[in-house]
Amino acid sequence: MENKKVFKFVKASAILLAGLLFAGAASAQTKVAVVNIQAAIMSTEKATSKINALKTSSEYSQLQNGAESIRAEMQKLAEDAQKNGVTWSEEKKAEQQRKINFKRSDFETTVKKLRAMEGQAVQELQKELLPKAKTALEEVIKEQKLDLVLDASAAVYAGKSANLTEELVKRLNAGK
Template sequence: MKKIITAIFTLCFIGSVQATEVAVVDFRAALLQSNMGQEASKQPREKVAQMDARLKSEQETIEASAKDLQRDELTLSEAEFKKRRQSLAEQQNRLRAMASDMQRQAKELEQQVIQSLTPKGEAALKSLIEERKLDLVVNRQLSLYANAGADITDELVKRLNEGN
């Protein structure tokens, strides 16, 4: 009798266990790596490059001023030295603020690109989920471990490129 009950319990337990199909994806990377993502991010990349060039130019100017101040330190009056050192400190503060503002602008530009591409990306991901009959898709950054076969980022990039 115990064997029959155990067999029935085992059959019921096996029937209740379902395999869960899980995949991971880096949605942001897939959007940006796709052809449409590369095209959409051309103009923002140019803006960031221009901002970076401006920042480097300002940095070179400040470095030249610092070298001049160091060179002239012994020949300047104490008041003039303090005045130039204060001016240099203000320039450095403006440069830091400029760099921070440029980083913020670069992030905003990237967010705008991602937002504009998200609907197409979601549609491609949905079709991929349906095709592979996935039960769960997790953002790759949130997973501790994922088998390489579970990562569908490259497949999503291909799907986005095909849809273009």
């Protein structure tokens, strides 16, 4: 009988101790936040200015105008083939399709050049601003005494107060 009383006492003590530990852990809340560093960098005044400068540059504008021109030519060739194709010989149809394919290839090449220019500008921005963003983020983490900061893309939900991206943009714009 005495063993049963000791076992019940130990069991009750363990349950009480577990409850106290859980209550203590619950009261010491973990402070968690999210951030999208890439979005913060691309939302800065510097990034906006650099992207606008790229898109208004003569080389970029020429490529963009060239892409639009090629697209219009492809559309005209396709419309002509659709409208008049029934009366064309097989050779004429094949020639028209070859012209469309050449134009499509030219269009794709031009678009690749545009994307490459944009990608290069983004890489330059990342290279320049990423160290500053990391430093600014470390300051925010210390100031807000955060325990955990996740990439925003990993979060299912984060309230506005838990998202550090806007604060990071402000600090990068201010040059902190």
